[in-house]
Every structure is written in structure tokens, then in C-alpha cells.
Amino acid sequence: MSDTRPILIWFRHDFRLRDNAAITAAIQSRNPVICFYIQESADAKTESAADWWVAESLLALNRQLKEKGGQLHLFEGDAEKIIPEIVQQSHACKLFWNRRYDFKGKETDQILKKSIRAMGLEVQSFPNNLLNEPWTVKNDKGQPFRIFSAYWRAVQRHMNIQAVLPCPENWVFSTREIRHCLGYKDIAILAKETQDSSWKIKLKQSHRFGENEAHKQLKSFIENDLAHYAKERDFPAKDGTSLLSAFLRSGQISSKQIWHEVTKNGSGEGTSKFLEELGWREFAWSVLWEHPDLNQHNLRPEFDKMPWKKASDNLQRWKEGQTGYPFIDAGMRALWQTGFMPNRLRMVTASFLVKHLLIDWREGKKWFAQTLVDYDPACNATNWQWVAGSGIESAPYFRIMNPILQSQKFDPDGQYIREWVKELADVSTAFIHTPWKADKQPANYPLPIIAHEEGRNRALRAWKEIRHA
């Protein structure tokens, strides 16, 4: 007689049905399945842009599961308390999930593995959304890499990316009732939460969600932009990047799927540069794996002595895009309006905060975590420490990006600036990067918060101080 006890599938940033190892294993076993997601305490409220993105993505996943004849069950609260209840109510025989690699998630999973196994269930975890498990890439001495280029060469030498798993057929969903378990949340409440503020409604105008949309985006990128990626990726007005980061972060598409599609359909400089960027994502996760405190602490301890200025009005003006530097302000305003900022601008705005304004990178990291739809604890912290110079692999602190030259180089006609800084719409191209030099000052646009040379010199003095301390 066949086993009718259900298998529980716990979704976690793997909101796709294709290339999902936990799903494939569960469906292959022929037991009925129960799919669920837990809004764990830390992310229970959909208050940040990334939480909002996850909520919209869960609604999209629920629609996909409905098409298969099932649904996504939603819970809110502490996984260590909720899952044992689901196990009991459902009389499940197995619990499957795809791994997560951050410290808190890993810790919770280890505790749960033990406690659920003690209840007599089989618990299995599978690789999630990286090309390599983060602990597997090591140098000849068995140590983790500290430099990206060496890491990437090693990854490429041993690259053996597994085939993509198709969406399984013959789904059978369990009818066991789990609605009375602790923390059950009606998915209709989630749908309401995704539009309970004007900010979220505005964000929605810039995004699409779900596995199918992720694949459409990849196809369009490969057809239109991949060949020119290396040359155009730094010019924000050109939209020459893949715009896949939020899909990737929530696992609506896997890095493996992207890798295979890109290597099958592309070649040359654009393709290798793009794959290298995927490599940076991998590297960031390996750094977080080795340094669980990456989000809180400088990886170079001399930065603990940096004489950061108290977060003040200047931090607020940076957040609001009111620094008086058009390129910076355009990036910061785009971030607030859309939840996205192109990589070049992330680097320039981050550098401006940490160097010209001498404000602790952790303040900027917090703001990005609140406002980016693709917020990713590994990529965000690794990049902030890279820009600040405090990371193991980083730009030297003394290399200070000039916000005017960056603007002239990467937005030469001011197209991106004019799109986001409406006060400058009529300023001539001659003054679009330095409106304070124009004869007539644009109305309602501030003067620079600090002169470039003054900010630069102060940053260099601070850096010398910590080096000689």
C-alpha cells in the first residue's frame, strides 16, 4: 500500500517550481505534498522594499501552486515553534527544504533538523541558489579565498554546473488541514499588506513578479543587452544590465538556470563580464559564510578607529537625494521611487557617503537594506565594505570617487539625471553635472553639501589617522 503521509516543503527564497531540488525530491517520492512559507520574526512585517518584494513573490508562487491544484500555506512567527505543530497536525513523514547560508538561518535550521528528527521525521536539505556551496571553494592550503580574482579563477577551473531540473509532473497535494496551527496567516492578509502604503503602490509600478517573469527578463536581456554588457553596464541611462537581482535573491530564477542560458546563447566579452558578476554574488556569499558578522563589523580592524561623523542632517540629505550633486541625487531618488539603483550608482553614492560625508558605511548599508528590492545580506554588506575599504577584498580607501567626473563619464548628456532630478530638467548639458556653476541657479535645488576637494581631503586625513593610530 502506498504511503499517503505528506511531505512538507518549506520554501525559503527559492520561489520557483523549476530547478528546485527540494520540490523535485518530494514529488518524485510520490507522497502528497504540503507547501508552506514562514514569515519569520525578523521579516514578519512587509516594511522594507525587499520584504514587500518577497510578499508579492509569495502571491505569485501561490498562483503557480494553485494552477497545479494546490496552494501555499502561510505562517508568521517563530519557525522553531511553528514547524513542530505543522508536523503534528499534518502527520507528515518528511520535511524538505533548500538550504540558506546566512548565520541566523543556518542556526535555526540546525536546531530544527535535530528537533524534527527527534519527532521521527526524515529531514532533508538541498543546495539552494548558488553555483557552488559556499564552503566548497578553497585555495591550495584549504583556506577560503580573500581576493575575488583568485576565487573566480579557481571556480572557473573546477566549474561543473549541474543540469537544470525541470518542473516535476504529477503533483499530488495533501488535504490534511493545517489551518489551526500556530501562526497561520490568511494569504489574503498578505495581499492587503502589499498595498498598504503609497510607497508600496509606487514601487509596484516598476516591477513584475514570479518565475515566468524572471525567465522573460532573462530572455530579453540575452537577446538585447548581453553582447554589449561589458561596455554599457556602467551607463545608467542605457538600462544595459540584466535587472535580475531581485528575482535571483528571491529564487524566482536560479543562478544555475542563468548560467546555462547565458553560456548557451552568448559568447565574447559581454558574456564573460556578466558571468563574472554572477561570480561576485557567489564570492559575497562565501565571504558571509566565513564572516557571519560581516554586516556588523569591519573586516579590517583598523577601521574600528575611523573618526566617523555622527549620522546627522547630512545622512538625511543623502537618503533624500538632496546633496547638491546631481548624479548622486538621481541615484538616491531612483532608489526611493523604484527600489532599484544601478551598480555604478550604488558605488558612487556609497563612496560619497563614506568618504565625502565621512559617515559610517553601516548607516548606508541599513538604508539600502530598507529600500532595495534586491536587498541581499551577503551582496549588500560585501559591497559596502568593498567601497569603504574595510572589507577583506576592497577598493583602497584613498581611491576616492569624484562625483562630478563619475557623472560626466557615465551620464554624459545628463539623461539619467534629468529623469530623476526634475528641478534640473531644463539645465543645459554644460552645467548638468555642476549646476552651481551656472549663471542662473536652478530653483529648489540645493548647493553641494560639501565641496568635492574639502570632502576628499578630510577623508584622506581620517584615513591617515587610522593608519598611524
Ligand SMILES: Cc1cc2nc3c(=O)[nH]c(=O)nc-3n(C[C@H](O)[C@H](O)[C@H](O)COP(=O)(O)OP(=O)(O)OC[C@H]3O[C@@H](n4cnc5c(N)ncnc54)[C@H](O)[C@@H]3O)c2cc1C
Ligand atoms: C554598495 C552596494 C550595495 C549593493 N547591494 C546589493 C544587494 O543588496 N543585493 C544585490 O543583489 N546586489 C547588490 N549590489 C551589487 C549590484 O549593484 C547589484 O547586484 C546589481 O546592480 C543588480 O542589477 P542587475 O541585476 O541588473 O545586475 P547585472 O549587472 O545584470 O548582474 C547580474 C547579477 O550579478 C550579481 N551582481 C552584479 N554585480 C554584483 C556585485 N557587485 N556584487 C555581488 N553581486 C553582483 C547580481 O546577482 C546581479 O543580478 C550592491 C552593490 C553596491 C556597490
